[in-house]
Amino acid sequence: MNVEEKLIPIYYLGQRYDVPAGLTIMTALEWLGYVYTHGCGCRGGACGACSTMYRVGGDYKLHAGLACQTMVVPGMTLVQIPYYPRPVTKYSIDEKITDPSQVLLRLFPAIQKCVGCGACARACPQNLRPIDYVAAALRGQWQAAADLSFDCLMCGLCAARCTGELVPHSIAMFVRRYYAKLVRIKPQYLVDRSNEIKSGKFVPGVKQLATTSLEELRRLYDARSFENVDGNKH
Amino acid sequence: MAVSGYPPIMQESLRMLEQTRAFRATQIMPRMTLAEREELLREWHPDYREESNREVKIGPNKGQRLANRLVDLLETRGIVDPAKVNLDRVDYDVDILVAGAGGAGVTASLIAHENGAKVLLATKLRIGDANTIMAEGGIAAATRPEDSPEKHFLDTYGGGRFSNKVDVISALVNDAPLIVEWLRDLGCMFDVQPNGDLMMTFAGGHQIRRTHSCKDLSGMEFMRVLRDEFVNQQIDLIEFSPVVELLLDDQGRCAGALLLNLDTNELLVVKAKAVILATGGMGRLHPSNFPTTNHYGATADGLVVAYRAGANLLHMDSVQFHPTGTFWPPQSLGLLITETMRAWGAHMVNKNGDRFIHELETRDTEAASLIREVQGRGNGIPTPDNTYGIWLDTPMINILTGIPDKVATHFAGIVHRFNLYGIDVNAEPILIYPTQHYQNGGVEIDPDGCTAIEGLYAAGEVSGGVQGRNRLGSNSMTDIFVFGQRSARHAVDYIKKAATGAPSLRHVDAYNKQLEEMNLRSDISSPLLFPDYMRKEVRARSVGR
The missing domain is CATH 3.90.700.10 (Succinate dehydrogenase/fumarate reductase flavoprotein, catalytic domain)
Structure with a gap:
């Protein structure tokens, strides 16, 4: 990629720099010579390590995004938030909940301070709406809350912007774990297979394969029959 | 359109x-036959290119061909000068040090903690910042009634070009369904069908659907759940502090490690009766000059420190x-x-x-x-x-x-x-x-995650033997959890009777002496810790780089 065609100004840690247009914030800072030790993770928008806040020019609006996924724009003033502190909430996911709002209030007291401003939804780099999944959780709609929050990368930008000081991504974490473990039914065949393994049922068969000659294994490998790929129509 | x-x-x-x-x-x-596949690989796979690998001149694998970029890091000094380290000042004294906080490391920490060990988890970036979090597809396990660990074994072994350690794969396929159950019971939200059964997809080389997915964020789901449980269990954690050297006692047993605080540049001495390496692979060394899917931190740190301490590597000629x-x-x-x-x-x-x-x-x-x-x-x-x-x-x-x-x-x-x-x-x-995408080999392990060094364990991508010379899709998630658990269980037993002596860096002195005798000199020191993406125009004008 010919990146040096056009340089645009950005402002980072109080300094003006000119960087090639078309780069992400992360690659632009590296282009300048910054070596990341914090605030850099998967570099592919999948891990939430490079949360960034920025303004552009004289615009009043404070934007949020991931440095690896956000393109530099002329006049951008930015700061990275490599780490968002969150309160440690100790809980168990082993007890059936009968009164969702009461439990959530006990574990996450700030939840009552949500004023419905929607700042969380505007900050989310995954286009999630924490305001909606928190509301669903309070109503005990576990599946809805779990599904609505599933794409969360735990970057914490929602918590950084929340006027009520909620930590929506932590609330969602608890909700999903509780839903997946106790609300959903555990498939019986998984329990059966687990018991078979614990009884050592497959040990002799695997051991026999492990001691079979390479020649015979190669024959067995080529002779495998494959489950039909086209049956993917669930 | x-x-x-x-x-x-x-x-x-x-x-x-x-x-x-x-x-x-x-x-x-x-489908291709084995013979057709082997011919295609010989002709076109980068593993078979002359320039991908070279003979390493020093250490346990001396004389063997390993990935070129890794050899650069093995044939050089460490970033720590042993003469300048005071090992008498111990910062942390624990039973088990786990190095690396991806899926394998957090799993090992949870299991060791659950079994009563005093655990410290140290990691270079944040807890969870690792390749695990980027795994999209899912985890392979023979959970369906029509599937079996035997079928999983054959697929994995053939997929690995029949080079995997058979006792290690046996452990992998046997434990895999237990791992799926464990993750499910920790609250991982697997994809399910309307009737509640787990939804399964294919991954290449598997004869049957056995990939358990969580949309295209499977690794993210596993990692955030494990991290949440880790926080709930309040296990000790040090972030932004990678292991830069292992410590051995006078009998050659692993006795701890040196950590580097990335912010203050201070070295921290950790005394431990066992160390579980879970530091991941070498993707960010860009072997054979390819781009990578890997996380920023995948710079082979664990391989380097284990090698210098005397642990042998396996299948490191294959990427x-x-x-x-x-x-x-x-x-x-x-x-x-x-x-x-x-x-x-x-x-x-x-x-x-x-x-x-x-x-x-x-x-x-x-x-x-x-x-x-x-x-x-x-x-x-x-x-x-x-x-x-x-x-x-x-x-x-x-x-x-x-x-x-x-x-x-x-x-x-x-x-x-x-x-x-x-x-x-x-x-x-x-x-x-x-x-x-993946470092097929690594520090050789047995089915309990034990390496050639007593008291040193390896789990996940840093380890070698599980996947042979080619890993099947969805088997890495199985690997990290199976051997994260197994290494922790073995280590918990080991520390009960271990007579670990005083930690030292004598092995590093000896390694450096050998480098000198062989006249092996280099501008870099290892582990690398971070990939080098600086433009040469900037480097030429900067001080101290």
């Missing part, structure tokens, strides 16, 4: 691709290239497109609109066939940068499944990433080319 998100030069072949869709929808591609790495736009070069897209019906298509291989062969085979299609047959799709890729026909997923929004719902993460660049993968294909 709506406005294409691709440059005009790439759009010509899009018409060919659309024209062949009806034919391809019912086309049956044959996994994932066939479907992003090739356009350039900003996303090398990023992973999960194999499950092919499992759900995405075809790999050349510039003429033709398929050229069954899409669910093993990854080494797929990667080699892509390189052959572009370099050997000239059938690649040209980009404005004068490079050539292959189309991954993602809209085919919606067509073949009959679900108009299958891509949008099941692959939301990928859709989102391409939307940023104006490409709608619901309607247009993705340009792909192989990208470095």
